Structure formats: C-alpha cells, structure tokens
Amino acid sequence: MNLATCPNLVKLFFDRAEAEGERPFLWSKADGTFRPQTWREVALHISELACGLQALGLKPGDRVVLVSENRPKWLIADLAIMAAGGVTVPAYTTNTVEDHRHIVNNSGAVGMIVSTSKLAERALPAAHTADDLRFAITMEPVPLQQSLNVEVLDWTAARNRGQHEHANIVERAESIKRTDMACIIYTSGTGGVPKGVMTSHGSILHNLAGASAVLNDLDLGQGGDVFLSFLPLSHAYEHTAGQFFPIALGAQIYYAEGADKLLSNMAEAQPPVIMAVPRPYEMMHSRLVRGGEKQGGTAEKLFRKTVTLGSKAFLAPDTMTLMDKIRNAVLSKLVRKKVAQRFGGRLKAFVSGGAPLNPDIGLFFTALGVRILQGYGQTESGPVVCVNVPANVKMHAVGPIFPDTEVKIAGDGEILIRGELVMAGYWRDEKSTQDTLRDGWLHTGDIGLIDADGHLQITDRKKDIIVNSGGDNVAPQRIEGMMTLEPEIAQAMVYGDKRPHIAALLVPDAEWLQGWAVENGKPIDMAQLRDDADLHKALMVAVDRVNGRLSNIETVRKFIVADEPFSIDNAQMTPTLKVRRHKLIEVYGERLAALYG
Numbered sequence: 201m202n203l204a205t206c207p208n209l210v211k212l213f214f215d216r217a218e219a220e221g222e223r224p225f226l227w228s229k230a231d232g233t234f235r236p237q238t239w240r241e242v243a244l245h246i247s248e249l250a251c252g253l254q255a256l257g258l259k260p261g262d263r264v265v266l267v268s269e270n271r272p273k274w275l276i277a278d279l280a281i282m283a284a285g286g287v288t289v290p291a292y293t294t295n296t297v298e299d300h301r302h303i304v305n306n307s308g309a310v311g312m313i314v315s316t317s318k319l320a321e322r323a324l325p326a327a328h329t330a331d332d333l334r335f336a337i338t339m340e341p342v343p344l345q346q347s348l349n350v351e352v353l354d355w356t357a358a359r360n361r362g363q364h365e366h367a368n369i370v371e372r373a374e375s376i377k378r379t380d381m382a383c384i385i386y387t388s389g390t391g392g393v394p395k396g397v398m399t400s401h402g403s404i405l406h407n408l409a410g411a412s413a414v415l416n417d418l419d420l421g422q423g424g425d426v427f428l429s430f431l432p433l434s435h436a437y438e439h440t441a442g443q444f445f446p447i448a449l450g451a452q453i454y455y456a457e458g459a460d461k462l463l464s465n466m467a468e469a470q471p472p473v474i475m476a477v478p479r480p481y482e483m484m485h486s487r488l489v490r491g492g493e494k495q496g497g498t499a500e501k502l503f504r505k506t507v508t509l510g511s512k513a514f515l516a517p518d519t520m521t522l523m524d525k526i527r528n529a530v531l532s533k534l535v536r537k538k539v540a541q542r543f544g545g546r547l548k549a550f551v552s553g554g555a556p557l558n559p560d561i562g563l564f565f566t567a568l569g570v571r572i573l574q575g576y577g578q579t580e581s582g583p584v585v586c587v588n589v590p591a592n593v594k595m596h597a598v599g600p601i602f603p604d605t606e607v608k609i610a611g612d613g614e615i616l617i618r619g620e621l622v623m624a625g626y627w628r629d630e631k632s633t634q635d636t637l638r639d640g641w642l643h644t645g646d647i648g649l650i651d652a653d654g655h656l657q658i659t660d661r662k663k664d665i666i667v668n669s670g671g672d673n674v675a676p677q678r679i680e681g682m683m684t685l686e687p688e689i690a691q692a693m694v695y696g697d698k699r700p701h702i703a704a705l706l707v708p709d710a711e712w713l714q715g716w717a718v719e720n721g722k723p724i725d726m727a728q729l730r731d732d733a734d735l736h737k738a739l740m741v742a743v744d745r746v747n748g749r750l751s752n753i754e755t756v757r758k759f760i761v762a763d764e765p766f767s768i769d770n771a772q773m774t775p776t777l778k779v780r781r782h783k784l785i786e787v788y789g790e791r792l793a794a795l796y797g
Contacts, residue, residue: 203409208376217243249280251362260285268315290434300326378402396627410602430456470544477554479777510567536569558681582621
C-alpha cells in the first residue's frame with residue numbers, strides 16, 4: 201500500500217492482514233516459549249473487540265485509556281479502539297493513581313482497558329472517580345475489592361458483547377480520514393504536568409513513509425523481518441516505530457519480557473533492527489566494556505584493539521595502513537562476530553531516538569561492527585523528523601530530514617517543523633497549543649543547525665541551556681554524556697544557571713561503587729556515602745578526566761553525590777528514561793546551591 205495515500209492506520213492493518221493471512225505476526229512468551237498469533241487471528245480479534253466497544257456505546261471521537269505493558273493485546277486494543285471510531289489514550293504502566301486520574305479526566309475518556317491486577321490497582325481508582333468514564337475492560341481476571349461506578353468486564357465478555365453488532369469493521373475503516381485523530385499521547389513530563397498530544401492517522405502514516413524511504417538501504421520489508429518491542433508502547437516512538445512500522449512492512453513483532461531479559465530475547469527473536477532510546481545503549485556499552493575487562497589477558501587486548509581500529513576505520517579511513525586493514529579483518533572474525541551473536545546474529549542496525557545519543561557511544565558500537573543510526577523527533581511530530589541513513593552516518597548529527605517535511609532554524613537557533621507529521625495541538629490546552637504551534641510551525645524547544653549536506657544537528661534543549669552569571673551559554677547534555685562514559689559514573693545532572701561556574705549531581709556506577717567500598721572498608725550504601733570525603737576524591741579523578749576535554753566555562757568545579765540512582769520509581773526519570781531535571785532540583789536544589797556558598 202502507498203503510505204502517502206493510505207487513508208488511515210486501520211485500513212493499513214486490515215489490508216496487510218489480508219495479504220499476510222496465516223503467516224505469524226505477534227509473538228509472546230507462554231510457558232517459557234515464544235508462541236505466535238497469525239495476522240488473520242489478530243484481525244479477527246480486532247474486529248470482535250471493535251464491535252464490542254461499539255456495543256458498549258463507543259461513538260466516533262470518544263476516547264479510551266489503554267493501560268498495559270507491551271503484549272499482543274496492546275496492539276489489538278489500540279487498533280480496535282481506532283476501528284470502532286474511537287481515539288486511543290495510552291498511559292504509562294508506571295503511572296500513579298493521580299497520574300491516571302489526570303489523564304482520564306483531562307482526556308474525558310469514556311472507557312478504559314487495563315491488563316493486569318497490579319496495574320488495575322492504580323488505574324481503576326481513577327476510573328471510579330472519573331466524570332465521563334462508563335466502562336473498563338480487563339485483559340486478565342481482576343478481583344474487585346469494592347464496587348465501582350463503572351461497568352467492569354473481562355476481555356472475552358467485551359468481545360462477546362459485540363456479537364449482535366452488525367457493523368462491518370473492515371468496511372467501516374474506509375470512512376476514517378487521515379486528518380482524524382488516532383490517539384492522544386501524553387508527554388512524559390520532563391518539564392511538569394503531561395500534556396495530551398493530538399496525533400492524527402496522517403501524522404503516523406507520514407512517519408512510516410519517511411522511515412521506509414530513509415531505511416530502504418537496510419533491505420527491510422523483504423519478508424521475514426522481526427521487530428522486538430520493549431520500549432513502552434505508550435510512548436510515541438515505540439507506538440509508531442515499534443508497532444505501526446512493522447505493520448507497514450508486514451513484519452513480525454516479538455514482545456520482550458522486560459529490560460532484564462532484553463539480551464536473551466534478542467538472541468531468541470534475532471531482530472534485524474533494534475529501536476531504543478539512548479539509555480539501553482549506554483547500559484550495553486558499560487556491560488560490553490566490563491565484559492572485556494573481566495576477560496583480561498589476550499581477550500581484553502583484542503577487544504580494545506577492535507574498538508581502536510574500528511574507530512579509526514570510521515573516522516579516518518584514509519589513514520588505515522595495509523597492516524591496519526588486515527588486523528581489522530581478523531578482529532571481525534575474532535571479536536565482532538561474537539558481539540553480533542549476542543544481539544541475535546541478524547542485526548543490521550541499532551536505531552536511537554527519544555533523546556540525544558552520545559557520539560562516543562555511537563562510535564563504540566560502530567567500531568564493534570554494529571551500525572547505529574541516530575534519529576530525532578518529538579511526540580508532537582508523530583514523532584520522527586529525521587534519521588541517519590546507513591550510507592552516510594554522522595555521529596554528531598541526526599540525519600537528513602524526512603521527505604515532505606519542512607525544517608528551518610529560527611534566529612535564536614530553535615528548530616521549527618512543518619508538515620503532516622505535526623500534531624493538531626494539545627488536547628484541551630489552547631494556551632500551550634498557541635505557544636508551540638505558530639503559523640503552522642512546530643516550535644520544538646530544541647536548538648540546532650542544518651549542515652551543508654542537509655543533516656540536522658541538535659546542540660541542546662532550549663529550556664535546558666545553562667546561562668552562567670557571566671552570560672555564557674553552556675549545553676548540559678554534552679557534559680552529562682561525557683561524565684557517564686567514565687566507569688565510575690552511572691548518571692549525572694549538570695547545574696549552574698545564573699551561577700559563576702558549573703556544578704554537578706552524580707550517581708556512582710553501582711558495580712564500581714561496590715568494588716570501591718569493599719576495597720576501602722566502607723558501607724555499600726549511596727545514602728551513607730554521599731558525603732564521604734574519600735568517595736569524593738575517587739570520583740573527582742573521573743570528573744577531572746572529563747574536565748580535561750572541556751572548555752573553561754564548561755568545567756565542573758564541584759559536585760554532590762545523590763542519595764539514590766535516578767529512576768522511574770522515584771519520579772526522577774520519565775518512563776522513557778530521560779532525566780526529570782525539575783524533579784532533581786526539587787530534591788537536591790538546596791545541596792547544589794550550597795556548593796556556591
């Protein structure tokens with residue numbers, strides 16, 4: 201199907217399902233083994249649930265909140281809501297009751313679909329007090345401790361409810377327009393209360409057409425392609441790239457069991473492409489480096505030589521001597537082949553998006569024979585705007601702009617975007633919409649430039665840029681990325697707006713800290729060690745290594761140690777693993793300010 205003319209996402213799916221028939225589509229673990237559902241089975245489930253939703257009173261434009269971990273029923277529920285004429289409102293599984301209450305009430309949802317008892321404990325109380333919500337569907341049996349103000353029915357009952365509904369769901373899909381709203385995806389809240397981004401069918405289809413054109417060099421869509429879904433489907437990146445892109449290609453989707461089993465699931469699913477935010481790649485980098493160090497001896501030397509020669513081959517191929525090329529070829533057999541097997545053996549590329557990727561991380565994987573393509577976008581843009589192409593990867597850039605997309609740089613360096621991919625606005629938030637959408641241009645809040653080859657480069661977030669007391673601009677993300685590459689440091693936040701110099705909040709690497717504490721007879725507890733002078737001296741060694749590569753105004757003069765790692769559970773990271781600066785400043789602001797006393 202021509203993605204540029206496809207009327208909507210539901211039509212895209214049903215046409216693909218008709219073509220693929222009994223081929224496997226969705227894979228999930230059952231009794232320790234991945235088992236598939238075929239395209240035809242999934243299409244039938246979507247039609248039945250869509251009829252059930254209509255029988256429950258869902259009308260065109262009505263919103264339904266979806267609270268579930270990644271699984272086949274997530275996709276089925278999402279497309280059933282759209283097929284019934286509704287609008288999906290995904291919610292993060294990490295949401296609190298108050299988070300759910302905000303989304304349910306702000307969206308004016310009439311229904312909710314929730315997966316497990318654990319998630320229902322936080323989602324159903326929000327449904328109980330909602331003004332407009334009338335029904336809740338549970339994917340698994342959920343024992344109710346009290347009666348609710350909404351009708352609660354299980355998955356099978358919801359599907360059966362539509363048995364007497366005569367609407368032909370497949371035919372009805374023809375009437376949904378590209379401009380109709382497909383979903384309201386709430387931002388992950390890096391800067392405060394999440395806002396609902398109104399995303400049309402056309403916005404996502406525009407992204408799919410762009411991705412297909414740009415990633416054509418990877419030979420995807422040739423049949424048998426596999427995607428591994430592990431980022432939250434409630435995030436725009438995974439929703440578009442991890443769900444609808446495979447549908448457009450006729451690919452299979454494996455649902456990962458969790459972040460802790462990601463590598464083993466890669467080995468089982470053998471995906472040709474992995475799409476993720478930078479944090480998992482940073483963690484893989486640390487694991488691979490430590491693995492090489494632990495091997496010691498010849499194995500460690502070979503690993504280090506592979507990274508060195510691979511980096512040289514990418515950065516300065518003309519300087520490679522004949523001996524370099526021979527050694528590099530040998531190392532591909534001895535080292536790179538083993539690395540490839542860890543990722544399933546069929547990997548063609550990592551794709552990184554959702555936040556800036558440290559160029560050193562990209563270079564590291566490239567040196568090990570794993571191509572990594574960084575892209576850029578926002579929830580408000582479908583979400584992808586551009587991505588590096590395999591034939592011309594630039595580590596410091598995020599690739600050429602997608603076809604039929606306009607990008608320009610404002611006078612203050614802000615990146616502006618226009619095209620079908622741009623959101624219709626923020627749901628029930630006219631002021632924020634007017635602030636962000638002006639004359640059809642999406643004001644991204646990101647600072648960047650377009651180079652001579654038409655590649656976009658991101659230099660920082662406009663709102664994150666630190667302006668010190670001398671009036672100098674400092675980009676914190678670059679410094680933070682350099683800090684976290686040091687083996688002693690796992691996480692970092694740079695601080696210093698309107699201050700005379702830069703300071704930082706650091707989280708020591710857990711494995712390094714454990715070894716250091718044992719060696720120095722200290723308690724293995726960050727909260728107890730946060731003010732330990734010996735720990736500060738050890739960490740200062742790492743900070744000084746980074747400072748040696750920074751300009752004077754970027755130099756980190758002082759730092760404090762966090763009480764605990766930044767995480768989703770303590771609300772210091774978003775569900776997509778981005779740091780919530782405002783939350784960290786709420787917790788550590790006084791201690792950071794005291795560094796300047």
